[in-house]
Amino acid sequence: MKRFVGIMTLITLIVYTLSPAMSIQAASSKAKIEQAVYKGQPYVRISGINQIAANKINQALKQYAVNAAASSVTIKKTSKEGWHKTSVETAYNSNGKLSVVFEYSKYYGGAHDVQGTDTFNYDLSTGNRLYLKDVINNKTKLVNTRTYITYVLSEKQRKNSLSVNEISIDDYPFDPVKTGFYFNDKGIVVRFDPYQVGSFADGIVDISVPYTIINYTVPTGSLNASENVIQSKIDDDFEGFDEGNIYELANGQIWKQEDYHYHYAYSYRPDVLIYKDGGSYYMKVEGQDQAVRVSRLK
Numbered sequence: 001m002k003r004f005v006g007i008m009t010l011i012t013l014i015v016y017t018l019s020p021a022m023s024i025q026a027a028s029s030k031a032k033i034e035q036a037v038y039k040g041q042p043y044v045r046i047s048g049i050n051q052i053a054a055n056k057i058n059q060a061l062k063q064y065a066v067n068a069a070a071s072s073v074t075i076k077k078t079s080k081e082g083w084h085k086t087s088v089e090t091a092y093n094s095n096g097k098l099s100v101v102f103e104y105s106k107y108y109g110g111a112h113d114v115q116g117t118d119t120f121n122y123d124l125s126t127g128n129r130l131y132l133k134d135v136i137n138n139k140t141k142l143v144n145t146r147t148y149i150t151y152v153l154s155e156k157q158r159k160n161s162l163s164v165n166e167i168s169i170d171d172y173p174f175d176p177v178k179t180g181f182y183f184n185d186k187g188i189v190v191r192f193d194p195y196q197v198g199s200f201a202d203g204i205v206d207i208s209v210p211y212t213i214i215n216y217t218v219p220t221g222s223l224n225a226s227e228n229v230i231q232s233k234i235d236d237d238f239e240g241f242d243e244g245n246i247y248e249l250a251n252g253q254i255w256k257q258e259d260y261h262y263h264y265a266y267s268y269r270p271d272v273l274i275y276k277d278g279g280s281y282y283m284k285v286e287g288q289d290q291a292v293r294v295s296r297l298k
Helices: 009-013 051-078 139-159 165-171
Strands: 032-038 041-047 083-094 096-109 114-123 180-184 185-194 205-210 229-232 246-248 253-259 271-277 278-283 292-296
Touching: 032 051, 032 083, 032 139, 041 051, 041 083, 041 096, 051 083, 051 096, 096 180, 096 271, 114 180, 165 253, 253 278
Parallel strands: none
Antiparallel strands: 032 041, 083 096, 096 114, 180 185, 185 205, 229 271, 246 253, 253 292, 271 278, 278 292
16 A cells, blocks of 8 residues: 655644754754865765764765766766766754755766765764754654645646656655755755656755755644644545545544546545545545545534
8 A cells, every 4th residue: 555645734824843852952053164176076065063074075075076087087088978967055053053955967878867966964063964864863754744745746747847747746855864965044945856756857955844844743633623733544444536525634524525536446435535625625635646526414
């Protein structure tokens, strides 16, 4: 069964504050940044923090440039017109966190180059590299983050601002170690390279996910229909969608499907997320890709 991903419209109601778990002592809140180059490949050097931590970070960042330079030599041996070019940006340097983003372009010949990103995130107090699994460190945070990313991709598709396909919306690459991200003041930015969620022409796609979404916990008990999000279960067998279907939830509410959408699928007591968008409510059922418009009968 596919992972259950719903749409969390609660974002507009939440005050954006940093999670206490992400706070850092002011003593190492920011590093000094210096631009550097190794055989034509740029990187950054840092200082102004604990020297051991700085050495650890600087070694890794320079090694990236060294590897890029070696790759460039290898590519040019096989294609005179080939290249491996990189650029570097310090995306975040605050609150004890450092995010350095390398963008690369490799050309081996053919229609166009290969483009991508490598992100390096660090705890400035220790010099340890941070991965997505260090921020998204439990199942609830994973569901929250994927739910929000899916919502953003769906909105981009609806507005035709991204050539995202149905598979990408629900099955985009999301690896706890390999997925690129960087910090910002309110949370993280998850980065998708060309072809991961869109076409090559769409380029890099960045999706900001605030800590308030990552750390969101559904309050005890079901929410009232006056709220923006209702989380419950189908109170028995679920046999798919059809216009006019009546859905009884475990919280005692009863909802009617208003959309003309038919799809047969069977599951027992699947999770349900009902959310408000504009003046209408929509229901997302676990394992189903499409949400349907519903109205409350009870």
